[in-house]
Amino acid sequence: EAGVAQSPRYKIIEKRQSVAFWCNPISGHATLYWYQQILGQGPKLLIQFQNNGVVDDSQLPKDRFSAERLKGVDSTLKIQPAKLEDSAVYLCASTQSRGRGVYEQFFGPGTRLTVL
């Protein structure tokens, strides 16, 4: 079974530039998450999708971050414009959950973003 795929693995941009990350979850997984992990911290949830609907985006800085999952499969996270404090690893995860129930989350390798 293929795992969660993410690209690119690394990205370096100047502040105020735009950047986009892509995630393809495990086939059949209805729920997809984007996390931000700053060095030395645990992953922080940015947004949770169930199929193509947003379940929780309460911690997504909506003035600069956006995310979509148009067909309920792969997803894109965008930052526009980037700030220095956005430097972090962006992790995508998925579960087979379709609502209530306890499931492990499967994580991709992450995209390491450096904003200069």
Add this chain to the structure above:
Amino acid sequence: SQKIEQNSEALNIQEGKTATLTCNYTNYSPAYLQWYRQDPGRGPVFLLLIRENEKEKRKERLKVTFDTTLKQSLFHITASQPADSATYLCALDKTGGYNKLIFGAGTRLAVHP
């Protein structure tokens, strides 16, 4: 506000010994708790899950306890090996079973030969 604390300092132990990692939480009553392992440059990998009505869970050399009175989980690795060296994250469900997790900052474990 909800808070999860894990040992911020690295834990150094000798091969063959038991490693014990602590996860404490406040302002919270999670339905379950999960432990993940994260290696440098990789995403977290799920290890164990324990529910609020379970006291202990085991998987091979791993054991997790969950004390809802103390608001604490302990994660044990017995007969530790250098390959167990990694960062271990605890994560708590914040939504009563809707798979929304809050992660601790993790504890780095180093097992020395």
